[in-house]
Amino acid sequence: MTMQTWWLFVVTVFFISATPGPNMMHALSRSVQVGFRRSTAAMAGCISALFLALVLSMVGIGAVLAAMPRLFDVIRYAGAAYLVYLGIKAWRSSDDATDATSGGGSESRASAWSLYRNGFLVGISNPKLLLFAAAFFPQFIDHHKPVLPQFGILLVTYLFSDTLWLSVYGIGGHSLSRFLSRRPVRRAFNRLTAIVFVAFGVVILRAKA
Structure with missing residues (x-):
């Protein structure tokens, strides 16, 4: 691999990573809910899922999924269902900003392990x-x-x-949380988050191996 090839790869993955997706939306919403510092556990989960997926792709799991559509379908349905579940959970979450920022809500009380686990599940839920x-x-x-x-x-x-782009989205979520102190604004954010996650789930559901 030449230096020119590596730089081409750098530019390509820079823009691929920047594209809004389930991981980035999860980092942003978690930062809003629990703050940037604690949301890094969720980001670590997303990165761990990415690492696992890339390593598995190297050993040929991607080819196995392509050759076994039924297995791909099982994973695809599970991933889509989990993203839709996150959407429903976001839609039903509290619209009271104090619940998410002062420790009154279940999200703000989530342990680092819970945040990491959920981030990993979001990251690994896309078989594509x-x-x-x-x-x-x-x-x-x-x-x-x-x-x-x-x-x-x-x-x-x-x-x-x-990791760079997850941090950018996380910092953006932390900054955005300042504007979510009003109940109507936070309700709108929760609804938008829900719609985005459900949309990602539908996209995965319609994917073909």
Whole structure:
């Protein structure tokens, strides 16, 4: 892998990571609910899921899913159901800003492990990630040279880019929380969050292996 190829990869994943998706929306909403510092546990869960998906793609799981549509469908339905569940949960969450910021709400009392676990589930709920990684990574690897070191470089680059953008969305959520002190505004934010998560679930549900 040449330096030019690596830079092309950097630019590509920078914009891929910046694109709003379930992980970014989760980081933003968690930061609003529990604050930026505690939301980093949820971000760590998202990153762990990404790491696992990328490693699995390297060992050929993406090809297995592509070759076994029924298995892909099971994972796809489960992922879509979880995102829809998050949407329903957001829709029904408290509209009182003090519940989410002063410790009165269940979200603000969530443990670091709970935040991490939920972030991981959001991150791993998209089976298309495995197929994407399996098709995307080989485009930047020179198979005439040792593959493992190249994959390591690409993996670290991708994780760094995603962590950067998760932090940006998290900081944005923390800043946004200042404007959510009014009940109508917070209600609108909760409803928008719910709609976005359900929409992501529908997109995954309609995906094809």
